[in-house]
Amino acid sequence: MHIETVIHKNLEARLIDEICIIKDDSWQHGMANQKKWLDENVAAEDIHLLIRNNKNNLIGYANFAHRNAVINQGKYQVFGLGNVCVAAEFKGKGIGAELMSSINNEINSKGYIVILHCKEDLESFYSKFGWEIIDRSLIVTEYNLDNIWTMIQGLNTRIDSLTIQGIAF
Numbered sequence: 001m002h003i004e005t006v007i008h009k010n011l012e013a014r015l016i017d018e019i020c021i022i023k024d025d026s027w028q029h030g031m032a033n034q035k036k037w038l039d040e041n042v043a044a045e046d047i048h049l050l051i052r053n054n055k056n057n058l059i060g061y062a063n064f065a066h067r068n069a070v071i072n073q074g075k076y077q078v079f080g081l082g083n084v085c086v087a088a089e090f091k092g093k094g095i096g097a098e099l100m101s102s103i104n105n106e107i108n109s110k111g112y113i114v115i116l117h118c119k120e121d122l123e124s125f126y127s128k129f130g131w132e133i134i135d136r137s138l139i140v141t142e143y144n145l146d147n148i149w150t151m152i153q154g155l156n157t158r159i160d161s162l163t164i165q166g167i168a169f
């Protein structure tokens with residue numbers, strides 16, 4: 001198993017197809033909509049994380065989206081972690097755990113601050129890998145966070161307020 005990171009602007013058509021296929025296993029919108037979503041929501045410098053098995057199949061995926069944030073009145077460049085998923089036939093076999101430890105290695109080795117949004121039932125999954133909940137009452141976003149949890153990794157400061165700028169990730 002190995003991890004590959006690719007900057008969005010360098011993504012070849014073959015990789016776009018692979019990403020759309022793995023995402024469609026978890027969020028079934030069809031290939032055309034997956035491609036449209038990538039086009040409209042991923043910026044040139046955003047980062048794709050790809051986990052491949054020894055046969056070189058894409059079995060895990062996530063992306064890091066650049067965002068500006070204001071934390072306790074200080075300006076920060078952060079990443080939004082999105083689209084965390086494992087290929088259908090590989091779910092429940094420890095690949096999600098491998099993906100999260102690769103993501104944590106990226107965060108720790110590069111000193112990133114990374115935020116994610118998830119539904120309540122996934123909070124326990126991310127907590128296993130050191131993600132911490134941010135109280136919703138402290139967060140301002142340009143999109144709706146009803147029933148959505150927000151978690152953070154890589155910041156060692158208590159959060160009193162958080163504003164995330166830009167679209168959801």
Ligand SMILES: CC(C)(COP(=O)(O)OP(=O)(O)OC[C@H]1O[C@@H](n2cnc3c(N)ncnc32)[C@H](O)[C@@H]1OP(=O)(O)O)[C@@H](O)C(=O)NCCC(=O)NCCS
Nearest residue numbers: 026084085086091092093094095096097117118121122125
């Ligand atoms: C969530 C997901 C990435 C987990 O990947 P996975 O390969 O199935 O997970 P693993 O087999 O590595 O499990 C690792 C641990 O997380 C737990 N876990 C897995 N899925 C979980 C879930 N949905 N909720 C809570 N815990 C979960 C496992 O029980 C395991 O715990 P253990 O180590 O104590 O036994 C995968 O199920 C998936 O692609 N889901 C659909 C997409 C999705 O909802 N992504 C999240 C977007 S915020």
